[in-house]
Amino acid sequence: MHLRFLRVHVALWTILLASSTAFATSDASSIRHRRNWSTFSNRTVLLPEDPVELQKRDGSKYVFMHHIVGNTYPYTYADWLDDMVKISAKGIDAIALNIGSSDWQRTQVSTAYQAAKDSGTGIKLFYSFDLTEMPCDLGDLVARVNLYASHPNQFKVNGKVMISSYSGDCLGQSGWASLKAQTNGYLMPFIWGLEGQFNQWSALDSWYCWGCAWPQGNYPKNTDDDNYYISQLGTKYATTISGWMYTHLSSKNFYLRGDDWLIVSRWEQLMQMRNTLTFVEMVTWNDWGESDYFGPFKGAQPTGTFYAQDYPHTAWFDLSEYYIKAFQTGSYPAITSSKIYFWARPHPAGASASGDSLGKPTGWDWTEDSMWAAVYSTASATVILKCGSSSSSFSVGAGVSKLKIPLAAGKMTVQMIRNGQTIINYTPTDYTYVTNPVQYNYNAWVGSAVATSEGTSTTTSTTTTASSSTTTSSTTSSTSTTTSSTSTTSTTTSTTSSAISTPTSGWSYQGCYTDSETRTLTGLYVSDSAQTVEKCQARCQAGGYLYAGVEYGVECFCSNTILSTASKVAESDCSMTCGGNSGEKCGAGYRLSLYKAASVAPVSWSNYGCVAEGTTGTRRALTGASYDQSNMTPATCQTLCLGYTYAGVEAGHQCFCGNSLTNNGASGAIAASSNCQTNCIGDSSQKCGGSWYLGVFKASTGSASTTSSTTTATTTTSTSTSSTSSTTTTTTSSGATSTPTSWSAYGCVAEGTTGTRRALTGASFTQSNMTPTICQSLCLGYTYAGVEYGQECYCGNSLTNNGATGSVISTSNCQTPCAGDSSKMCGGGWTMNVYTKPAASISGWTSAGCYVDSSSRMLRGTSNLSQAGLTTEMCINICAQGGFTMAGTEDGNQCFCGSQIYKDGGSGVSTASGECSSPCNGNSAQTCGGGWRINLYLKSSSPV
Structure with missing residues (x-):
């Protein structure tokens, strides 16, 4: 028979720096699921690469x-x-x-x-x-x-x-x-x-x-x-x-x-x-x-x-x-039958087996002694979980609820009670939790039970909550991991129409609206199992959006316009309770509970200070979104954290977002700035935290600009600035889109006809919140930034790769609304809205000679591998725009930037100039280093 070899999850762990990884430490003893660990280095540097073709698929998911x-x-x-x-x-x-x-x-x-x-x-x-x-x-x-x-x-x-x-x-x-x-x-x-x-x-x-x-x-x-x-x-x-x-x-x-x-x-x-x-x-x-x-x-x-x-x-x-x-x-199906799925291990994690010569598995202490359950319910009900003497009761709503209780010796039982009727009562006979195992078994026994009847005709979908019991007696104390509710009594919520409150000042309820796969609100999107109306409104407000909509009980959508095909429907269509507050309604399947802001305030970020990470769990003080990018700067992180209260940069290349700084044992207190002195990879003149220290920035809103009317036509875009008191509506046929300082609109440009077809062959990104501004932030250090197909971003220093001409074509070819802001255009199918940045002057840069490079890299700022048309000037421009003081060309087509030389792995040693003899692929009259040899250039007065 074929004995399956141990599978591997080595790839990610071989490239993360142990002092700053967002995951577990990368020593071999902590990586449990890999093969041939000793054959892989853990020193590979995170490098951006040429983009690979993004398939324009038909939208099918498999x-x-x-x-x-x-x-x-x-x-x-x-x-x-x-x-x-x-x-x-x-x-x-x-x-x-x-x-x-x-x-x-x-x-x-x-x-x-x-x-x-x-x-x-x-x-x-x-x-x-x-x-x-x-x-x-x-x-x-x-x-x-x-x-x-x-x-x-x-x-x-x-x-x-x-x-x-x-x-x-x-x-x-x-x-x-x-x-x-x-x-x-x-x-x-x-x-x-x-x-x-x-x-x-x-x-x-x-x-x-x-x-x-x-x-x-x-x-x-x-x-x-x-x-x-x-x-x-x-x-x-x-x-x-x-x-x-x-x-x-x-x-x-x-x-x-x-x-x-x-x-x-x-x-x-x-x-x-x-x-x-x-x-x-x-x-x-x-x-x-x-x-x-x-x-x-x-x-x-x-x-x-x-x-x-x-x-x-x-x-x-x-x-x-x-x-x-x-x-x-893309749509959760209706739950038409109530079920309880549940599972548990057969003995305590710390138990000693009396007859097992292999001993405990590594990772045995990574599990807790709990019975886990996922409840699929058509309507409100009481669920009781039991294991031996451990018993707890939970109130669940329609949708999916995640529950757990401590394990105790004996059998598991699951029960569901609705309208006074016990509709689930199941005790499996082939599972028993024992405290004195003979052999170690950390596998799970998994079972399920289906309701004999529903006791209600109401069906719905998608709300997901989580609760855990912290006691083993019949008097229970339930603590939700996503909500603050501690009640264990059954609460029945009517699914008929009811008045909708507007918890946040300045927002007015617009009604229940239809939604679809094309989305009624096409700006920011957040899914949160503890969603509330207030949370969604706060997120949209932080993003400067006019509309906020809650859907499916757990989803939040923001936008400055409403899709023209959306229509107002009966209030009873928006009957799903919010995951984080059963007293509020959060839409339903393809139904939005829609709110409108009285004014839109621009977001600004202020320096909060240097903050230490926590001491428990994942150690992360900010537990919202997280990113790891080779072009990281505070501005990039702030853009990525739009909608959160805090943005934190760490270890030069990491970004963390959240609304609280006190998670996982973190105090949130400001530490000495000397702990946050790591240069940002995207701009070495700025600091991006340190090892387990965050450089934190806090969002705030400025003066609000009042808005007049809102157009629902998809053929118009709405733009506003804080210096005016009204919203200006213009047609999209002009293709005009505001650009930040130092970036200017170049025009609509077609992709190429050969190879990957990509005109811009630097970094590439795909994000559901893409806008021209976000793309420009991501393309720091490049001459061009191009947005395409609504959510794609491409960076580069030449527009004529892969058969592209770089010529400006009609703006009618670039009319796809941006995924992050439908009021702006983000290219089209194989066409880009391109923005350009003035090239930096190369005066004041001098050659420092030929140096040895290694896999650990002598220069560790921005890098552009396989740079098409590379010349000495191009590389220096890239590094100058990124704020670096050193530029290096290598192997004819590679460019590296930095502000200091690293000498580990044999790199950083001066060598004979003859070893840097590879012609630059963009100018054969110049030399661009060699194999593991780098031509180094320094900004004036920069020491080697």
Whole structure:
């Protein structure tokens, strides 16, 4: 049988600096889910790269299931047919068949394709080659793919055969390119170690992050790793979701934190990233050896696996159907049947097993002894959770509620009571929590119970709350992790029309409005499980928006205009209670509770001071959004934190946002400024915090500008300034868009016709809040900034790459509203609204000679790898605009900036000028360093 090797989440951890990472420390002992750790360096510097093509897809979203063929040795045709029916029933689009080298797996793949066809479900399949277990034989891979390329159940993207893998660096870029050419393939591998060099793997159409499904330390799963890869890959990024990770074998013995309702919380995260993601892969259907399985137990488990067979996970797959549909459609389905999903481990984390020679797994102390539950409810109800002597009661509303209680020896019981009727009362007989285990088992037993009746005809969707019980007696004290409510009595909320309060001064209620996938309000968007009307209004006010709308109980939208197709509907349509306040209404499915501000005040930021991070949990004082960018400055961070009270820069390249500075043990007190002296990577003349210290800025609103009327036509844009007292409306046909100081509008420019088609080949970004101003902030250090397709931003120093002419065309080609502000235009399909910045003078810069460089980099400010048309002047201009005092050209096409020389890794040593002999690719009469050799230039009076 095929023993599945230990999977890896090494990529992200190999590039984060241990002193400033937003995740766990990156030493080998703390990374639990990786292979061959010793073969990877942890010193790679975060470098921006040339953009990779952002696919203009049709908007479809896909969910895959990872199926390990190596665990199917005893499978018959009937087993495969059963899998096809079960997997497709929940809405899965395609199955990734993970295969190894064993010949019998070829037969099983053939049977799988036949079963998929015979099932009549339409389920699709594609290969996911395990290239850690099978040879990198290009001819064999081509033959395998082409064998099923014309099969009716082969999954394809735009007519191209999907090909995935686990690992694959052995093929190299040329091997993947050849595989693609010989198969008409669409490539989506997981290959670790590509950080900072994705642009060198141009054959890849997508790249998915295997280990991003689990937290890699003792903290709840967050999206920091997803956001890191999105910053490099944009919409080419794909990711994963799992419910658990535990293995207890002689070859690998570890546990990754599965607490904090991992499966539900991860789905919520994927929904928040939905605008960027196209593919999500569920891992896995049948990996018994690592406890990450969604399917029923059958097949062949690895020898020594005793911890999976009696621990079902199928309820997690049932639970996921709700989110699968939401991810695919963009709209949460109605909850038509009340259910309780619940799970727990079988013994205390700290227990000592009496008969287990392997010992506790690493990470055993990363879990708490809790019973976890996700309640899907059609209406308000009382839910009771029990485990042995531990018992607690919770009031839940319509939607999804996340609950937990402490574990105690005995059986689990779940109950739901509505209108005096007990509609769920279930005690599984095949689970018992024991305090004296014989063997260690950190796997989860997962179950579910369905209501026998509803007792109400009301159905709704999407509110998500979380509560936890802190007692084990019958007198309970519930503490919500997202709300401040401590009541344990049942509260029934009417779903009929009621008066809508306006909690925030200066806002007036406009009524219940329709929404759609094109969005009635197209500015800022925030999803918050503890959403309230006040919160949403405050966020919109901070962003300078005129309208605020709450929807689905948890969503907040802001904008300065209303989509013309939106219409006012009956108040009863907006009947969903707010996730953070059951006394307020927060719209419903595609229904907005809409508010309008009496005035719009511009936002300004003031320096708050240097603040230490916390001492517990993740240590993060600011727990809102977080970013890690190679062009970071305070202004960039402030732009990213629009809508939050605080913006904090840290370690030169990190940005954290939030509304409180006292999370995770942080005091919020101002520390000595000497702790915040790290130069910003985006501008070395400014400071961006320090190691575990934040340079904090606080938002405030200035004088409000009153607004007159609001146009709902999408053919107009509204612009206002604080110096006027009225809103000026102009037609968009002029294409005029305000620009900040030092940036001027260049015009509408078409992309190229060859290669990636990108006219601007510097950094690239995709953000749901994109505006010209945000793009200009992101393109600091470049001559041009271009916005495209509503949410894309491209930077560069030349507009004539990949066949582009750089010529200005009609503004009618650049009429896509910006995702972050629909009153402004952000290019179109393969056209950009371009802005330009005057080139900095190079006078006063002198050559300092030839220097040795290394992988740790001599200059660590801004870098532009594979810079098209590079010349000495171009590199100096880039560095001068970024505020750096040193510029370096390398290998003919690379430019590096900084304000100090780093000499670790062998770099920073002067060498013979003859070693810097590579011609600049933009001017062959000049030399631009060499291989690991850098021509250094200094601003006048700058010391070496």
